[in-house]
Amino acid sequence: MKPYDLIVIGGGPAGLAAAISAREAGVKEILILERDNEPGGILNQCIHNGFGLHTFGEELTGPEYAIRFIEQAKALQIPCKLNTMVLDLQDDGSGVKQVTAMNRQDGLLELTARCIILAMGCRERPRGALNIPGFRPAGVYTAGTAQRLVNMEGRMPGKEIVILGSGDIGLIMARRLTLEGAKVKAVAELMPYSGGLARNIVQCLEDYQIPLLLSHTVTDLHGKDRVTGVTLSQVDANSRPIPGTEQEISCDTLLLSCGLLPENELSDKLGVSLSPVTGGPEVNESLETNVPGVFACGNVLHVHDLVDYVSEEAARAGLHAAQYLKEKKRDSRDFSLPICPKDGIRYTVPQTVRPDCMDDTLLVRFRVGAVYSDCRIFVSLGDTCIQTLYKKKIAPGEMQQLTLKKADLAAASPSDSIIIRLEENVHGNA
Amino acid sequence: MYDVIIIGAGVTGCAIARELSRYQLRVLVLEKEEDVCCGTSKANSAIIHAGHDATPGTQKAKFNVLGNAMMDELSQELDFPFVRNGSLVVCFEEAQIPKLEELMERGRQNGVEGLRIVRGEQIQKLEPNLSDSVTALLFCPTGGIVCPFLMTIALAENAAVNGTQFRFDTKVTQIRPTDNPQEGWQIFTDAGEVLTTRCVVNAAGVYADVFNNMVSARKLSITPRRGEYQLLDKKAGALISHTIFQLPGPKGKGILVTPTVHGNLMVGPTAQDLTDKEAVNTTAAGLAEVMEKGRQSVPSLPGRMTITSFAGLRASEAEKDFVLGEAPDAPGFFNCAGIDSPGLSAAPAIGVYLAKQVAQTLRAEKKTDFCGTRKGIPNVAQATLQERKALIQQDPAYGNVICRCETVTEGEIINAIRRPCGARSLDGVKRRVRAGMGRCQSGFCAPKVMEILQRERDIDPLAVTKHGPGSELLTGTTREDREDETV
Amino acid sequence: METRNLICINCPLGCSLTVVTDDAGNVTVSGNTCQKGADYGRKEVTNPTRIVTSTVRVHHGRLPVVSVKTSSDIPKGKIRAVMDAIRSLSVSAPVAVGDILLPDAAGTGANVIATKNVEKLASEIQGSYDT
Incomplete structure (x- = not known):
């Protein structure tokens, strides 16, 4: 069987946008493989509004945002196999990748592709990974699972709820469950600040008088069969529970909104090297992984805060895949500069830049490790500062970006690296 | 009227049931939980011990070694996973080496084969990620690992296929001799029933003392000794x-x-001695201890790869040995009590031993149509491509992956629900086919498995449980189901 | 005179706003960094509004519920009333994005509109008949 030009793993916002842009750039044989029963991914259960301001200039709900891309993919006649689980990805070095997938209709699918875009998204951190002690009753859900149950299946996971973690999904679910008649008793957050947007704190918690307990965590879970309550404790600066601060809250449900983890088991099988910080593939300026012809975008690459950025990034991945297929960017000098995050910068995507392969400008996304105010971000090539950026306030929850200029990297030699670092209180008025 | 009632569907109860199902007997297993393998059997180290640990001459020593030797054949007959991976007992000081030698000698007396002490460079060759501070170790090649769920389930299924009845969600509240003690025993249940049986097998785990003490003057005292565990991602498995x-x-x-x-x-x-026989909760201190001490042996243990933690209660009898056999002052009442470590390893041998005793007491004849083999649920994740194709051809549901972390298909889940002693809850499905056992811990598949359970068992969506009555997963619907419209 | 302390939601700065309404009804906002903050503070005190999103029961659909939103923001005080109206609503598949499922919800002037397509469920058993 003839190999596909491009197989996109995942039909969520990233996969759809990547496939669309690849098609628009002239790629013919594209196939999207989606494990759920409809394309759109997690957007389908995000029925709240707030999506699309950057992309469409209007505020859409998740399903509406998804439909715009689904319609576009349909119009471009990009085939998408639904209910299809990709089981294995292999690259034997010949340039053609093997994709093993499975579904009810086709049975076992053994496909090949010249190019692959990884767009599998992420999963939620479960209770076990949080090491919450106590019993193992029914009534412990990740916020996303609860969101699916409520918004897509019309089921209520509980009546009296405590939420651990103040990420946006947790905040959104606090409001959603309240509107459906549940009592959300508290949202506990381990950190001294919330990871969610201010807008969600106001409109999801304050509007409904739901208390947000910062620097708190769940230190015990009660109830053998169904949750009957949780013990919340205050934590110190090192996130350790402070003895004597325990308070027991009765509830029948504990929702967890404690972070998202890029889902890279397939990338691993393919030999893609992963960043220990992002949990996603390490990519170059073309969003290409260390395996040639394998690109990554969306939450499988790094967890995004806004879907608009996912779409933008995925479109770039699609474009680069198209260029790869046309063999336009196979390049002569081909040296690669690492981008090194330092002093408060947690990570950057991409992690490396080949100056010869980049366009005139390159968008670099990054996150910081803590809340900083009055800070300046310095970008330097070796010892030379090539760019600075001032931020009045910067928080880990919000993804940041800066634009690298090709012209600024003209003097780069293969031994150079690009350093991005942060200085706080640059005006000394903390 | 039953010939035998077994109290408790843990691994020993099920092993006894399976062995008794070779005989022409009416056997009933009563279990207070909703499934087999819900107590000590589901939360332990999943080890088939070599048998060097128990004091020579004890029941523990005898049945451990016997049970270990049965595992290869049994796991083949009943199709459950068992690997003889070998075990190592490590020590960190030269001064402890005599203790290792003592252990080796004890093992020899117990009949354990192949034991040897390994020192120096050989240690790292045998197990490269062991701590550098390990000075010597006892290598026990016959040690193994097993899936305690699938082992128990296999035993139960095979017993069921051979005519054993199982009744779940049924708690025994009282045991009394019948008016004519020659006839046997009356068993009272929390459903208000009174069942009569010629023999009773008490395999009630941490509650075995309670039942023994109802009928025998030779009192038992079982302390639940809690053990907390952490389970790490498969990425750490190698x-x-x-x-x-x-x-x-x-x-x-x-x-x-x-x-x-x-x-x-x-x-x-x-290891923490408790009084509460239901205290299977983990604790912050316990989980911290697990990692800290684990790292003494394997310093690179990646605690961040923990996917779940759990606790089990060992049924630790005061005399520190298994209590097996007919109570001296209660004819027809057989104890299988105090089954803490190495209980899982010993279970197959205990099953044979007690079944024989019961059968002799009842003068039972063997069946001619006993079927001693059982085929497990197809494992799509481990199947070859050809096997997968064949499975999907046979039933397309084997092509529909439900649990993405462990690659568990709808076909496997349906199979787990439909077989004898089948799964009735989310945990029941998990123990049989591993849906929800992976790194996302059922975040993605729970709603789908719930839907399959509801459909297959034809129950209300709100009646689907995590592990039986009281553990219902949902509390309501967001919109009333009003069928006031027609097509 | 009434004073309210708010957090501005327009950007990650999250300015702490102090909004004072004097007895004559004049509103002054302080603590803001930009005009958007002043506008937000004034609106939150005089006429706070929200978009409401929820689901509506669907009969004979591919899904049991369809996601919906109010076509425009509604007064914050009307959220409960709009939710009650949404809760008592049910529709038959097919439903398409943008379909008005309830006009003028709870007298707010906003319509409840579908935000997703829910196709009709193909009848489960294809009828067979004797020839």
Whole structure:
């Protein structure tokens, strides 16, 4: 069987946008493989509004945002196999990748592709990974699972709820469950600040008088069969529970909104090297992984805060895949500069830049490790500062970006690296 | 009127049931939980011990070695995963080496084969990720690992296929001799029933003392000894290949680090004596201890790869040995009590031993149509491409992946629900086919498995449970189901 | 005179706003960094509004519920009333994005509109008949 030009793993916002842009750039044989029963991914259960301001200039709900891309993919006649689980990805070095997938209709699918875009998204951190002690009753859900149950299946996971973690999904679910008649008793957050947007704190918690307990965590879970309550404790600066601060809250449900983890088991099988910080593939300026012809975008690459950025990034991945297929960017000098995050910068995507392969400008996304105010971000090539950026306030929850200029990297030699670092209180008025 | 009622569907209860199903007897297993394998059998180290630990001459020593020797054949007959991966007992000081030698000598007396002490460079060759401070170890090639769920389930299924009845969600509240003691026993249940039986087998785990003490003057006292564990991602599974014990202490074999038959890594258990027989909760202190002590053996143990933690209660009898056989002052009442470690290893041999005793008492004849083999649920994740194709051709549901972390298909889940003693809850499905056992811990598949359970069992969506009555997963619907419209 | 302390939601700065309404009804906002903050503070005190999103029961659809939103923001005080109206609503598949499922919800002037397509469920058993 003839190999596909491009197989996109995942039909969520990233996969759809990547496939669309690849098609628009002239790629013919594209196939999207989606494990759920409809394309759109997690957007389908995000029925709240707030999506699309950057992309469409209007505020859409998740399903509406998804439909715009689904319609576009349909119009471009990009085939998408639904209910299809990709089981294995292999690259034997010949340039053609093997994709093993499975579904009810086709049975076992053994496909090949010249190019692959990884767009599998992420999963939620479960209770076990949080090491919450106590019993193992029914009534412990990740916020996303609860969101699916409520918004897509019309089921209520509980009546009296405590939420651990103040990420946006947790905040959104606090409001959603309240509107459906549940009592959300508290949202506990381990950190001294919330990871969610201010807008969600106001409109999801304050509007409904739901208390947000910062620097708190769940230190015990009660109830053998169904949750009957949780013990919340205050934590110190090192996130350790402070003895004597325990308070027991009765509830029948504990929702967890404690972070998202890029889902890279397939990338691993393919030999893609992963960043220990992002949990996603390490990519170059073309969003290409260390395996040639394998690109990554969306939450499988790094967890995004806004879907608009996912779409933008995925479109770039699609474009680069198209260029790869046309063999336009196979390049002569081909040296690669690492981008090194330092002093408060947690990570950057991409992690490396080949100056010869980049366009005139390159968008670099990054996150910081803590809340900083009055800070300046310095970008330097070796010892030379090539760019600075001032931020009045910067928080880990919000993804940041800066634009690298090709012209600024003209003097780069293969031994150079690009350093991005942060200085706080640059005006000394903390 | 039953010939035998077995109280408790844990691994020993099910092993006895399976062996008794060879005889022409009416056998009923009563279980207070909703499934087999819900007590001590589901939360332990999943180890088939070599048998060097128990004091020579004890029941523990005898049945451990016997049980271990049965495992290869039994796991083949009943199609459950068992691997003889070998175990290591490590010590960290030269001064402890005599203790290792003592352990080896004890093993020899118990009939354990192939034991040897390994020192120096050979240690790292055997297990490269062991701590540098390990000075010597006892290598026990016959040690193994098993899936305790699938072992128990296999035993139960095979018993059921051979005519044994199982009744779940049924708690025994009282046991009394019948008016004519020659006739046997009356068993009272929480459903208000009174069942009569010629013999009783008390395999009630941490509650076995309660039932024994209802009928016998020779009192038993079982202390629930809690053990907490952490289970690590399969990505950490290849860190070690053997089961690694530290030199045993008075309360048990210490914290071990072991691969599981499914490729995960497991660390535990702690040992804490309690009074509450239901206290299967983990504690912050316990979980911290598990990791700390595990790292003494394997320093690179990646605590961040923990996917779940759990606790089990060992049924530790005051005399520190298994109590097996007919109570001296209660004819027809057979104890299978005090089954703490190495209970899982000993279970197959205990099953044979007690079944024989019961059958002799009842003068039972063997069946001619006993079927001693059982085929497990197809495992799509481990099947070859050809096998997968064949399975999907046979039933397309084997092409529909429900649990993405462990690659579990709808076909496997349906199979798990429909077979004898089948799964009735989310945990029941999990124990049989591993849906929800992976790194996302059922975040993605729980709603789908709930839907399959509801459909297959034809129950209300709100009646689907995590592990039986009281553990209902949903509390309501957001919109009333009003069928006031027609097509 | 009434004073309210708010957090501005327009950007990650999250300015702490102090909004004072004097007895004559004049509103002054302080603590803001930009005009958007002043506007937000004034609106939150005089006429706070929200978009409401929820689901509506669907009969004979591919899904049991369809996601919906109010076509425009509604007064914050009307959220409960709009939710009650949404809760008592049910529709038959097919439903398409943008379909008005309830006009003028709870007298707010906003319509409840579908935000997703829910196709009709193909009848489960294809009828067979004797020839």
